[in-house]
Structures are given as C-alpha cells and as structure tokens.
Amino acid sequence: MSAKPLISHAAASLSGQVRVPGDKSISHRALMFGALAIGQSSIEGLLEGEDVLRTAAAMRALGAEVTRGGDGRWTLFGRGVGGLAEPEDVLDMGNAGTGARLLMGLVASHPFTSVFTGDASLRSRPMRRVTEPLGRMGAGFVGRSGGRLPLAVIGTASPIPISYELPMPSAQVKSAVLLAGLNTPGTTTVIEREATRDHTELMLRGFGAKLTVEVLANGARAISLTGQPELTGQSIKVPADPSSAAFPVVAALLVAGSAITVQAVGTNPLRCGLYQTLLEMGADITYANARVEGGEPVADLLVRGSELKGVDVPPERAPSMIDEYPILAVAAAFAKGTTRMRGLAELRVKESDRLAAMARGLEAAGVTLEVEGDDLIVHGDGGLPEGGVSVPVNLDHRIAMSFLVMGMASRRPVQIDDASAIDTSFPGFTEMMNGLGAKISRVAE
Structure with a gap:
C-alpha cells in the first residue's frame, strides 16, 4: 500500500453538524x-x-x-x-x-x-x-x-x-x-x-x-x-464513537470562532474521561438531547471555540480515555499552563508507542514538554504552537488524526507522512473535517 501524505493548514473557523462513524x-x-x-x-x-x-x-x-x-x-x-x-x-x-x-x-x-x-x-x-x-x-x-x-x-x-x-x-x-x-x-x-x-x-x-x-x-x-448460555438474536443501534468524536470536538475548541454539533455520541461514563478532562480545562461543551439508544447513553455535543487551561489528569482516569491521550496532548499544547497526564504505560503498546510518538511530534512542532517515566507533561503558554513539521505516524490512525487537528490551529501547517491508517477507524475523516471548514489536502508528489 502506497503512503498517503496529507497536510493540514490553519482554518478560519469550523461550523456545522456532523455524525462521526459508529463506535x-x-x-x-x-x-x-x-x-x-x-x-x-x-x-x-x-x-x-x-x-x-x-x-x-x-x-x-x-x-x-x-x-x-x-x-x-x-x-x-x-x-x-x-x-x-x-x-x-x-x-x-x-x-x-x-x-x-x-x-x-x-x-x-x-x-x-x-x-x-x-x-x-x-x-x-x-x-x-x-x-x-x-x-x-x-x-x-x-x-x-x-x-x-x-x-x-x-x-x-x-x-x-x-x-x-x-x-x-x-x-x-x-x-x-x-x-x-x-x-x-x-x-x-x-x-x-x-x-x-x-x-x-x-x-x-x-x-x-x-x-x-x-x-x-x-x-x-x-x-x-455463567457459561454455555443460549444467546438470542438482537437488533442493535451503534452510537457514534466518542473516541472518533474527540477529533472534531478538539478541533472546534482550538480553532477560534468555531461552533459545531457532533450528533448521537456515546456517553458511557467509562468512555468519557476525555470530555471530563476538557471540561476541567475550560472547554465550552454542552450535552444536548441526552437519550438511550441500543442500551447505551448518547447525546449531541455542542462545541464552541474555547481558551483552555492546563490541568492535572489523574492516572485512575486512564482506562476511560486511553485512546484519547494523543488528541488531549494536542489540546494541552494550546492551553495556558501545564497539563500533566499520568500513568500512560498502556500507550506504549497500542498501534505504536503513542507516548513516544506524541512527544517527538509535539517537540518538533515547538511544544515544550517532558516525558517522566509513563507521564507526559506538556507546557502550554496559551498561544499557538509553531507547527511547520512533517510527522511520521507509524501506521497509527490516532496519531495521524491528532496531528492533522494540530495543523488546523497552529501557526504553520502540519504534515503527516501517511494517512492510510485513518480508514481503520474513521473512514471519511478528511472529507468530514473539510466540510466543517478544515483545510486538509494531499501533498503534491
């Protein structure tokens, strides 16, 4: 499979309603x-x-x-x-x-x-x-x-x-x-x-x-x-994936003047650590039309551009947001103050060593940070990171999407070396984000 490099330029603002793929x-x-x-x-x-x-x-x-x-x-x-x-x-x-x-x-x-x-x-x-x-x-x-x-x-x-x-x-x-x-x-x-x-x-x-x-x-x-039950066929309605929703949500928070709605997102409490953390950082996120679909709680997320502040994310929150730390690290880079993400050992054995990959990419984009053991500490000054980097994503879809989101709000564009892995979890990501006002495009050969 040939590589699909993409570049993400700063967006003016994001607006519209979207539904991300199923959980x-x-x-x-x-x-x-x-x-x-x-x-x-x-x-x-x-x-x-x-x-x-x-x-x-x-x-x-x-x-x-x-x-x-x-x-x-x-x-x-x-x-x-x-x-x-x-x-x-x-x-x-x-x-x-x-x-x-x-x-x-x-x-x-x-x-x-x-x-x-x-x-x-x-x-x-x-x-x-x-x-x-x-x-x-x-x-x-x-x-x-x-x-x-x-x-x-x-x-x-x-x-x-x-x-x-x-x-x-x-x-x-x-x-x-x-x-x-x-x-x-x-x-x-x-x-x-x-x-x-x-x-x-x-x-x-x-x-x-x-x-x-x-x-x-x-x-x-x-x-x-109890083993050997008789399971009977069911009708299942899959809610929108909160891990996928994280990317348009954080993009809208970081791009000034944005206002978007992400529809029917799963709000299972054991999956919502990122959203709890973003609210603590000062994010303008409103849960609307809360309901239950297919046995799972869902809601529409109303998101507006926000000025974020650094927070301390406790290690016991990791199980409820383990897949969202890469995009949280991007949000932390734009926040004012220090964000400490603790107990991230599990990130080292995901699709890639996500802890190392995020640290390398953010540092190259001008972000001040430290990795102490299994903790990631990001120091934001409330301004826009420099950007202007090309990040190797190592076939990791969440690393790829996180840095494309970063490019939507940083001073200079952010490029990734290969977007092919994004389709593993978020087919149509680029088209959806561009429909909201992002500026993601293929890199000229």
Missing part, C-alpha cells in the same frame, strides 16, 4: 455476539472502517452468515454458543487489535485451531497479556517471540473456568476471557481493580447471557459469567 468497540462486539446468537441479529450504524470489516470477514470464516444491506444495515444469522466452525484459512485482522484479541478469546474454547495474522503494526503488538489467561483455560498457542502474531490458537475441547485478576486495566483482556467463558461450563470471573469500558458486559446481558458485576470490599469489580 468501534461496540461494532466489533455486535458482530461477534450476533455470530454466536441463535436466530437473526441486525446492526444499524456499524462502523465500516477496515478494523471492523476484518472482524466481519473473520465471523464469516468462522461460519456465521454476515451480510450488508443496501440501506447500510447489517444482518447476521448466528451459529449458537460453541457452534463456530474451523476457519479454512488464516484470519488476517489487518490493524484490528481489538478484533484480534477478542476473537482469540472466542475461539480459545472451541476444539479447533485458528491462525491469526495482521499488518506490520499488529504483528509487533503484544498478545501475551491475552494468551496467558486463555492458556489457564486450556487453550494452546504457537507464535513468535513475545506471543506476537502470526499466532496459532489451539482451542480446547474441555475449557476450564477460571477466576482471573487483571494485572493492568484492559477491556480487551477482560473481554477475551469472558468470551472464552461463553463456551466454558461453570462460572468464569474477571476481577478488575479499575473499571474499564463495559460494552461487553452490557451487550452480553442484552443477548441473554447471565452475567453479574459485584463491587468487592477493596473497590475492585468482579464480573462473573
């Missing part, structure tokens, strides 16, 4: 649970980015019937819990880390072997955090050093229920274990010291699984799933 986390899970349910499921608003389309293809390879209608609605006829079929070929998950890790859990308790691979970015990412608990349940694994892809998952015919305490906050690891527990007799329990996004729990209950959440004496959460 990626919910889209992955909707496809998986629909493939396990008895009967028909329908999905409205599915994110049709490359990551989710890889999951759709994987569910077909595992025996589910998955089709897209001309109206954009997806229909699935599932195989039932325990009814997945051995795939005839390698499951190529592209850049989809969520899809890969959750699917490993799903197939770990099926008696067949599946082989997973992905693009260069996904093949470099650690999978041992998933394979370790799945191995306790009886699955086997053969892969590269560090448990990296390509990786064969040797499913077990006699899975063992476990009680597993997460060593770090991770909705992906939690979900992988619970998905393995679906086809495991008995009760599988995951204990998390810090609450992570709970889309798996909400959706499993919606499909008919017996799942309980208990708050322990030390404040940890114990999520227990």
